[in-house]
Amino acid sequence: MVKVGIIGGTGYTGSELLRLLSRHPRVTIGAITSRAEAGRNVADLFPSLRGRCDLTFTDPEGEGVFAGCDVVMSATPNGIAMTHAPRLLAEGVRVIDIAADFRIRDIAVWEQWYGMKHACPGLVAEAVYGLPERHRAAIRKARLVANPGCYPTAVQLGFLPLVENGLVDLSSLMASAVSGTSGAGRGAHVPMLFAEAAESVKAYAVGGHRHQPEIAQGLAQMAGQPVEFVFVPHLVPMIRGIHATLYARLKDPSVDVQALYETRYRDEPFVDVLPAGGHPETRTVRGTNLCRIAVHRPKGTDKVVVLSAIDNLTKGASGQAVQNLNLMCGFAETEGLDEIALFP
Known part of the structure; x- marks a missing residue:
């Protein structure tokens, strides 16, 4: 089993991650964070997860929040993952950023489009762009994956x-x-x-x-x-x-x-x-x-x-992040992703 932490679990991509990971046969969710909802039960915010997720939101800056996690997935707005990634990587934790902090190689271009100074430009060159159909081999070995946009x-x-x-x-x-x-x-x-x-x-x-x-x-x-x-x-x-x-x-x-x-x-x-x-x-x-x-x-x-x-929330965000997680951890690429579309 792989222990996964989630930074920023109150948005749509965060809730989609919870939906997918809560039924993943090879994953346990070790922690999920939110400054605004710290102390609140996840199922109170997302009733669809009642009986599936018994976690409580914690503060991302709390001591040892991601202790024991093998991978941390960031489902935060742009500009947040880059403040956590250096510390997590230094602790041996692999990181998947579902936002845009590590997608664009040219730092000046990134700063122009996202309107902020990059916090750790040195890691951008290391980040693997997480489009499996193009970069599958590199994703398997990556410490840091930049999940593509929708x-x-x-x-x-x-x-x-x-x-x-x-x-x-x-x-x-x-x-x-x-x-x-x-x-x-x-x-x-x-x-x-x-x-x-x-x-x-x-x-x-x-x-x-x-x-x-x-x-x-x-x-x-x-x-x-x-x-x-x-x-x-x-x-x-x-x-x-x-x-x-x-x-x-x-x-x-x-x-x-x-x-x-x-x-x-x-x-x-x-x-x-x-x-x-x-x-x-x-x-x-x-x-x-x-x-x-x-x-x-x-x-x-x-x-x-x-x-x-x-x-846009699955292959365009959290589902692709789980696909990348599977590759990074040596699981079958389809683990936890065998959903059939809802109809009608």
């Missing part, structure tokens, strides 16, 4: 076979993606109120979303050179899910893109390539660690359109 997961998995094989014009990459309201977190924000978000769809951060540099970095690493990438996110009136529509220009329109995707993802447990003509839906991945993908060729063009759907 939009970056859907977009990178959608583009991966095309970009890593050099099949598309790298100046033609575009993504239009929609997300449910849980992607904004659990805090009180007027745009997320039901009366504001219901029966409406809107684009946001069109001039620059903070996931843009993360996606561009990942695509450039796949391609071995810089890329030009346009990303437009949208808010839609649903709770969970991301659906990304990706566009690119093929260098050789005769390429069998369906076969390409089926071959690339044949052995990936959490990527499901639909048959030709398919259309993934967010409800078919709700509560699962799956990314469902479909590939289309608009007639009479040299373009390819890729559709990618994930649950």
Whole structure:
């Protein structure tokens, strides 16, 4: 058994971690922290966990909070994990950050987009980017894993076979993606109120979303050179899910893109390539660690359109973190993640 601690367990990613880890056959949860809720029973805040989790929230600065933990997973807002990671790593604890503190290699770029000084820039180069479909071997050996963002997961998995094989014009990459309201977190924000978000769809951060540099970095690493990438996110009136529509220009329109995707993802447990003509839906991945993908060729063009759907809280956050935990601990990659999507 592996003992896992959780920093920041009161948000949506924290509650999703609890849901997944509380039924993981190889994990015990040693501690879960929250400054605001310290001393409160977890099941009082999350009644869905009654009978599944008997922990009490503790203060993250308390003495010996993570004593005996093998891995600590940080489900905090951006800027928090980087203040805990140096001490935890020095104590021999492995760390998975579900926020963005260690995702972007260029510290100046990170500080520009996240509006703060990085607390431990020396660790950024060591951190392994936790997209298993790209970095599985490195994740297994890592002390520090930077869990990818939700939009970056859907977009990178959608583009991966095309970009890593050099099949598309790298100046033609575009993504239009929609997300449910849980992607904004659990805090009180007027745009997320039901009366504001219901029966409406809107684009946001069109001039620059903070996931843009993360996606561009990942695509450039796949391609071995810089890329030009346009990303437009949208808010839609649903709770969970991301659906990304990706566009690119093929260098050789005769390429069998369906076969390409089926071959690339044949052995990936959490990527499901639909048959030709398919259309993934967010409800078919709700509560699962799956990314469902479909590939289309608009007639009479040299373009390819890729559709990618994930649950933003699972494959886009906590589920992928558990997938990385499994890799780091030598477990089967699917341990604790064999959920079937809820329907309807």
